[in-house]
Amino acid sequence: MKGLSVLKLLIKDWKGSYKWLVFSLFLVMISVFGTLLIPYFSSFLINEGITAGNSDVMVKYGIYMLIMAVIVGFCEFLNIAIAVSFSERTCHGLRSGAFAHIQSFSFSALDKYNSSDLLVRLTTDIQNIKIGVQQTLINVFKSPLTLIVALFFLYLTAPEFMWVAAILIIIEILLLAVYLWYSTKAYDKKQIKYDRLNQVLKESMVGVRVVKAFVRQDLENKRFQNASEELREAALKPQYYYAFITPTLMMMVYMGTVGILYVGGTGLLQGTGLTLGGVTAAMTYLVMALIPIQTVGYMIPFVTSGISSLQRVYEIINEETDVVTDPNVKPVNIGKFKGGVHFKNVSFAYPVSDENQPTMAxxxxxxxxxxxxxxxxxxxxxxxxxxxxxxxPRFYDVTEGEIQIDGIDVRDMPLETLRYVASVCLQGSNFFSGTIRDNLVAGVDADAIIQAAQDFDVHLDPENMFSDNINSSYDAMVQAAKAADAHEFVKTMPQKYDTTIARGGADLSGGQRQRLSIARTLMMNPKILILDDSTSAVDVATEARIQDSIHDLMQGVTQIIVAQRISAVITADKIVLMDNGEIVAIGSHEELLESNKLYQDIYASQFGVDVPKQGVVG
Incomplete structure (x- = not known):
């Protein structure tokens, strides 16, 4: 997305706040004219007061200058306050909008961005935008207006000096154009390297235990040092450009001052009609005409960085979400679902970049x-x-075919309804910082689940399921935790269910995290319960207890258990055997053990016994 495009989007987002921009312009006009009147008054003070020895004139114009200074200061204060408020409001809107949109991302969109990249966009990039917006709003009206009005006053005061101003302004504008071209590219490259450093840092911090276990400290140090060195090199270029442009523009101001003094001094000595006050005012006006261009040079690093960050934030906000609820879909009564699932000629390929061909998963x-x-x-x-x-649950959408729940295509159901009906306990047991209670009821909508419980005639007592503020009652939480074989170890904790756990559940064992994750899914009280390798971190005996408890608690609920261990699915009504993205066999444990070679090989490798190969298929 080009810089001009994102600026148009930003200005569009400001719709409704234009009155503050107009007010800011009004303040800037007063401030600029007041500022430029001060040297105008000073020329009279010098010519008619100091030179003529008239103290009354000196006092009069001194008071005028003081009044102008107070008015200018007050207007500057209000203008800066508006810019700060505007930038904070802008960033709040962008941050909230980006975060809300990330929450609506499908898994495909989440696969496209790593978490450290998203974190940088919502923090560092937003901060860059804030500074860029502040600097722009403070100077966008002030700098060009100051330049124009200063040249106007210079022409009125001493038109002889206009050619000096014209030469210096043209040189400064050309220098700024070159600087802007190179610095924009340099800042974009710096941001890419910054993202890379964050990614390496995140991977190393999250996997610090693996790093230590496999003695990878030196390798990780080298990776980080390389990424840091690349960032250092990328960050130096824009700084070098800035180091060049700042003193160069200031040199133009000094050259202008010297030029005015030389031309003005020569004119005074030759008696061309120039006055000392006029020369002094002209010198001030030239400096004031050149300073706005220098201010633009000062702003460029912040503005280019802000535009680059704005592009990255809008990339998130404008990311198309491929899994959405069709606006024409009608609400579906959750209580009418029984839990039947039908895959019809379903094929799926993970999204890939345009230059690669998708592989069917x-x-x-x-x-x-x-x-x-x-x-x-x-x-x-x-x-x-x-x-x-x-x-x-439409974490991804099928590439071909359709999936139905009780005869309804899942794409014809509201997403929220679908994910209450079909709840998944994912492989990764992710937990938020907070209490165990907070995590067990994460995402649970009390009203929706109570209604679902009443409609489903579930085994948890709907009257005791939830209390106010979407907090689970103790009884319901204990039932879910007992079913997941988590209640016993939770009882041993200092505050039991109100014990605070670390972010990610870092202070829990793998088996404890999995059991709490199962309990959290049970709290959703679905009609289709999906356990995706959810007992891989517990022993076989614990796994059997969990399965028995879930079967007792969730009678009548469709259960889909994904596993690599046969022990996890051995009691299932039927087992679907998959290989290379295809279903190769369906049957009970006994049927597959008798007839399918792949299943027999898996069984033999896991249980350490040979299976007779009679009547084997595949």
Missing amino acids: LKNINLEIEPGEIVGILGATGSGKSTLVNLI
């Missing part, structure tokens, strides 16, 4: 799951198990 999947049925999805890593179940 799922190929022509046909699968029917009856309401209340317990189905295991089994296969090796990369076989497409997680991809298959992620399509049910």
